[in-house]
Amino acid sequence: MMVKVLYFGMIADALGKTEEEISFDNSSKEINLKSFFNSHHKELENLNYSVAVNQEFKEKVIIDDTIEEIAILPPFAGG
Amino acid sequence: MKNCFREGPIASSFIGDAIAKHQVKTNIGAHQIFLGQVRKDQIEEKFVAAIDYSAHEEMANKSFHDIREITFEKFDLTCMHIYHSKGLVKTGEICLFVFASSKHRKEAQKAIEFLVEEIKVKVPIFGKEILEDESFVWKENK
Numbered sequence: 001m002m003v004k005v006l007y008f009g010m011i012a013d014a015l016g017k018t019e020e021e022i023s024f025d026n027s028s029k030e031i032n033l034k035s036f037f038n039s040h041h042k043e044l045e046n047l048n049y050s051v052a053v054n055q056e057f058k059e060k061v062i063i064d065d066t067i068e069e070i071a072i073l074p075p076f077a078g079g
Numbered sequence: 080m081k082n083c084f085r086e087g088p089i090a091s092s093f094i095g096d097a098i099a100k101h102q103v104k105t106n107i108g109a110h111q112i113f114l115g116q117v118r119k120d121q122i123e124e125k126f127v128a129a130i131d132y133s134a135h136e137e138m139a140n141k142s143f144h145d146i147r148e149i150t151f152e153k154f155d156l157t158c159m160h161i162y163h164s165k166g167l168v169k170t171g172e173i174c175l176f177v178f179a180s181s182k183h184r185k186e187a188q189k190a191i192e193f194l195v196e197e198i199k200v201k202v203p204i205f206g207k208e209i210l211e212d213e214s215f216v217w218k219e220n221k
């Protein structure tokens with residue numbers, strides 16, 4: 001299935017895009033999000049980021065149709 | 080969901096008006112305010128001229144909302160307001176305005192300290208430090 005992935009800040013800069021649709025295997029297997037994204041985009045391997053699924057921080061997730069978006073978030077700088 | 084973002088710097092008149100609006104709330108005895116200001120940091124040979132703030136806005140507003148709820152649970156506050164800039168804020172301008180009010184000073188003081196730390200760590204806001212020669216560096220909270 002296709003999932004909308006959003007990129008922000010220095011990550012968007014490094015990848016040259018702010019969003020894309022990525023195809024995931026529709027299996028009930030839990031995936032490690034960082035391993036997945038590091039191999040999908042080699043540029044991410046050396047960057048510091050966290051992952052939010054449906055706007056909640058997650059390290060692992062089972063991809064299913066409840067997922068509306070995955071966000072790749074570089075270090076925060078608010079305040 | 081309340082939108083906590085303001086385009087560009089937070090004007091001192093906006094802060095003044097926020098204070099004035101609380102004059103009718105006569106059960107308040109103490110206001111505590113924190114203002115974040117863009118600092119002219121030196122990065123190698125260059126100085127910061129501005130920060131261009133971006134965010135996952137929907138997630139950030141949810142996060143501000145959650146932080147508000149937790150702060151209200153932890154401290155005995157009458158009211159609380161959070162405003163953060165998005166877009167370009169020059170050095171010396173205000174990028175964060177948090178405002179907590181309570182009957183007595185201690186609650187508002189403790190609440191603000193807690194709030195600001197939570198915002199720094201939990202809200203997905205990103206800052207591009209624009210240097211004087213228009214090159215840039217991505218900022219990261221310590």
